[in-house]
Amino acid sequence: MNKVQKEMLENTPFVEFLGLETVDSDKGIAYQLSFREEHIGNTLLRTFHGGILASFGEITAALYLVQSLDLDKEPSCNSMTFDYLRPAFAGSIRAEPRLIRAGRRFIVVSVDIYLDKKLVSIGRFIYTR
Template sequence: MDDTTKDGAVMSMPCVEEVCDQQGKLHRGAIATLLDTACGLAIFVRLGDMRPIATIDLRVDFIAKPEAGEGVACNVTCFAVEENIAYVRGEAFGRDGGNLLASVSGSFAIGTAGPSFDQSVNPSNKIAPSKKKTIDDEGIISFETERVTALSTVVGDVSPYEKFLGMTASDDNGEATYKMPFREQHIGNPLIKTFHGGIIASFAELVAGAHLTANQTEQNKPVCSSMTLDYLRPAFAGTLVAKPNIIREGKRFIVVVVDVFLDGAQVSRGRFIYKRAFASS
């Protein structure tokens, strides 16, 4: 955290390899995670103390990309607190040129509670295997044979940020599964120790992008212009499983919905709007 205001927080993120895309620019998922973190800190500043909070919904609009090697700074304000719900808004800028990169708005529940983090982790600090039937037992996504091949190509060309998250994709007889196992770096609020809301958003956006790439023939990859996440319940330690679905393909925009599950229970739904990337003439 760089600074605080009366009811907000200023944070920044340097451009290091772990949070970059293939072009050496800060990954949009990393920017969303920074904004989500700043939202939480802005709420703590307004409340005057640290209480358990959880993201209810988060919207990030991506306006421009940072330059290669450029860090990002953001300023987020908690502008209202009403009946244990805090409301936030803010913007992210390039640290070098000062260009507006993204805007954020969202709401957070105050005073959330959940089971102890240690109940989900065994003594060797590894994730305890779930005894529940998870959604991937039934096969998440069906692809045609050529699209499974395309998915394998996408997964092989991962960004440093995808490696940092630990996202995996696999196919078995034409069925694809996207997963992200829990890591210590994924913790959000240390008071309740769940997956960080921004990390879940990043995972869902990467799944949406991979699913799009595997299901299209365009040479240029679509660009995510907006993401909206609804958080349905806390995501404690375990392996997240994602199910994407393209719900609209227009001439200029594509809309993808991604449902995220933990132990068979849905923890989040994301809606991602992609601009078609037309080849320059």
Template sequence: MTDMIKDQLKQAHEQGDYAPLLDMIPYARLIGVECSRVGDELLFRLPANKDNIGNPLLPAIHGGVIAGFMELSAALHLLIFTGSPEVPKIIDFSLDYLRAGHFRDTWARCQVARQGRRVANVAITAWQSTEAEPIATARAHFKIEEPLKS
């Protein structure tokens, strides 16, 4: 699996297309996560999908889908930028829901706040209309493997 991930990461960086990497993750396929590179940053997108609705009266995205989207975004961000040979392992995840996640596209951006040799702390912000009005913020700690020596 490690060589397959390494090859997919290399191709994704060269081509700027992260879809094949996301296709390797069943949950990413299930909820429809997309990823694009904007300069030196990654921007994650959760397209509006009726299967992700938790409250059909509003309609609003299920809170678990929002949490899963944000956690997956953080793990992928670390995988792509750390050169880790394996998908990072979640240690803990703390989420604050700030607004309803209405039935529309949702975006997420991650920032590595602190990274030691084996632990990374990632801040995640998710929004819909404007990044200045997030629907949720989260903090995650991951255990990461040291990058492979080339």
């Protein structure tokens, strides 16, 4: 973990609230989030709130981007699209980011979020160089 990632994890207020963890994956680096009562979106079904999923996806994309391109400052997300595919029930969710494009002006990162092995949401994040 480099200096910028460490600063992001320590200085971003919602990172502590989320309870984000870095885990090893067969596809490289992944991030994990365990369900807490503060994450509830639907109390009857006990699912993650959509804002929790989107926040988890956004910080995951930024952390991955800093590591992949060895950036010396925290990137700023200009645009994001987030697709909710199915409910994310209580449990541990895992985010698997990947770099889609690193052009001269824009960088695109996609983040797949899984509950167990089921894809629950997909986020696409666009950063300006």
